[in-house]
Amino acid sequence: MSHYLDSDDKAYNRVYKQETPDILRAFNDFNTAVFAAEGRELPLKYRELIAVAVAFTTQCVYCIDGHSKNAVAAGATDAELAETAWVAAALRAGASYTHGRLAFKFTEHERRHEHTYA
Template sequence: MADYFDRTEDRKYTAVYKKETPDILTAFTAFDNAVFQAEGREIPLKYRELIALAVSITTQCVYCIDAHSQNAVKTGATEGELAEAAWVATAIRAGGGYAHGRLAFKLSGAHQH
């Protein structure tokens, strides 16, 4: 991970988005800010950050894991809550493997009814 992930230096590449697709970057930033605004949402920010952390772990995005784990702690999440979010992500990934494994039986044609 350390070979390609640099929390500070990697942000410099946002300049490419700003130069090449500033309209999309502006729209994405507004969208992201709306999703993670502190007030005015049904789900409290701490829980949205824990959801984001679990999704980040599921998609294995190191940048998102970095940001959302820190943001969750800033909103009051405990290490226990971070651990449970990680286990939720793990269960979902494992469940996906289990469920999609059934497709191997279905699609192989080897299973006899």
């Protein structure tokens, strides 16, 4: 397989429906509540843009496809999608920078004792 996001991928939902229908139903109910058009504090457009940013960060092509379209349907502009991409890029870069500090932390003992090996 050389790609993802085939138009017939949703057909595999049958496995979830057959094997774990209760969990699938709970997930769908949860997802429906999170992305309800009304009754939430954050407007749907903002929630969809957040979802797009998370999808960029997790690199879920299915989520990028669906939530980008949903964001535009909720009124998002190309400029807003572009800024969403930059927000996700900044977070990924920031996470690499801050997690880089862990490399120093985890190797601190080895650096202090680097010349004690026989």
